[in-house]
Amino acid sequence: MRPLTVTTLGLIAALALTTARADDVDPATHQHAVRLAVGTCGACHGTTGVSGQPKYPRLAGQNANYLAAQLKAFRGQTRGDADAIGYMWGMAAPLDDETIDALAQYYATQRPPAGRMGDAALAARGRTIYEKGVESVGVPACAACHGPDAHGMGDFPRLAGQHAQYVMKQLASFQSNMRNVAVMHGVAQGLKEEQMRAVAAYLEAQP
Amino acid sequence: MIPTRSRRGMAAALSTLFLLALSLAAPPAGAVPSFARQTGMACEACHTVWPELTHFGRVFKANGYILDNLKQVRGVTQQKEEILELASLPPLSIMAQVSLTQLAKPLPDPSGTGDSQNGTVAFPQQLSLFYAGKIAPHVGAFIQLTYGSDSGSIGIDNTDIRFADLKVLPGGHSLIYGLSLNNNPTVQDLWNSTPAFGFPYAASASAPGVPFGTMIDGALGQDVAGLTAYAFWNESLYGEVGVYRTARQGTAGPLDSTQAAVLAGGAPYWRFAYEHNWGRHSIEGGLYGAKFKLLPGAGQPLNGPTDDYQDVALDAQYQYLGDLHLFSVTATRIHEKQTLNATYAAQLAADAGVGNLDNDLTTTRAFATYYYRRKIGGTVGFFTTTGSTDAVSMPNSPDTRGWVAELNYMPWLNTKFSIQYTAYTKYGGLSDNIDGAGRKASDNNTLYLLAWLSY
Incomplete structure (x- = not known):
């Protein structure tokens, strides 16, 4: 792709x-x-x-x-x-x-939660994907739209501190197009489950 | 060896006991798609698998069943005061239960010879009409009318009419408070570890049930009216107090000596619980109780001594709600202290067998439930009732114990098909010869097939 x-x-x-x-x-x-x-x-x-x-x-x-x-x-x-x-x-x-x-x-206007670090090694792999994407399969850097600190930009949502399980479920929904957002369908379809898990773990750990 | 005459007397007493057990056996049911229609949310928002409530379901109930996402018919005065807010659809539901009951051994025929027929079909066992949802802002109701094949008539079933409101406290905490007008102690409760909405959610009406039970354990259902006030702080700390009074069906009253078992004055009811939620887990622990003073009536004027029943109970509930796997445990232990002033005095006066002035009963139940994707699952658990032996009312002690296993398949969230097996190891204090004619406790073991549909 x-x-x-x-x-x-x-x-x-x-x-x-x-x-x-x-x-x-x-x-x-x-x-x-x-x-x-x-x-x-x-x-x-x-x-x-x-x-x-x-x-x-x-x-x-x-x-x-x-x-x-x-x-x-x-x-x-x-x-x-x-x-x-x-x-x-x-x-x-x-x-x-x-x-x-x-x-x-x-x-x-509510105070966002502090991040929760789970598997640090997994989160570290997730950070790489978040900041640099996965060029070989056409996955762009998440940070480009969601911001370097994952606090969101413009109309793009904040992801920092989000439940990893929720992020995983949304990425799967984008992949299957149940949640029909063309941009995220394009981003997510190249991600393997392990890569999604890594990104979700990284995001959950962010303040 | 028991003399024949005495044995006949005991058989008659135990026949009465079986009838009592049958009347206690049919539990209330609650499953109301009208809530789904009203809120626009699938059953899973409020139920793990109905009627067991999730945390959101408990909050919905505490808020008075009023969350309403339907288009409204409104009335407003010139002063902009809202005087009407009606949902465009009435929150109505119907429910049907069809069942087959097979006992390990048929019950003896009342004629004294032969057996009654085994394999009882109930079509319908229950057919219910519900009004379940909002009546007005802050006012909602769960009202069930049921035709039962056991009674052959239509009657009022579980009813809970609520007023509820909410205060937002500093720190973003909530305080839900309200009133419940209901007809069955614990039917208004938020957890499934208390009697009215506790497991088993359905049981055969034609099989012998547990022969002795405490008053708060369903004995007064649909025979009383209670007004209780409650508060639920931060969706975790719950307190409720109220009063129940006899509200007999089938008579306009005033109640008189033609009626039996009438509450003297108001019976106080209380309930305290704490719930904690974290991740996919929810845990609750609580206490509840009541004191019922019953006038025997049945030929005696409704004054004088009463039979007093002081019930104090513990309960606990744990739930795990995964996307694929759901698991829950419910348990309760009810202790009842009976001081039978009226019965004891009547027995002394009649000089025909005297029981105890004081008795006690303790019922314990615990059940574990697992579901896979809300499609297939089941429950296993045990029940025991123990207590004092009373020469007249509980001649062999009330001790009854056994276990229940149930398997459920739900092709759709509002349809349930169940196989339930109930086994007794002791029944009314005995394991063998429970009726004086050789029947064993295990002969009451019951296989129960149920189709339960709600719309």
């Missing part, structure tokens, strides 16, 4: 992600979003977005634009990985744009 350039990736991603912006929200909507985040979303994602359960992604410190785009994708039933269908399609169905933006702001 011909390697994807960073520019191409950016263009595809800009099309793939919605262009919504999570702007400032009014106090009443903010209060409503906080109640939702703590009372409903919190059961799985943690009340401040620091999920203790690897099945559910950590949202604290996540890029607000990315979160808003995902909630709209759940609401529009265009994000099709298994847990999105089983959980988030229903969860996001009644949310209006204002509430989505307020939820995105709430999580974006």
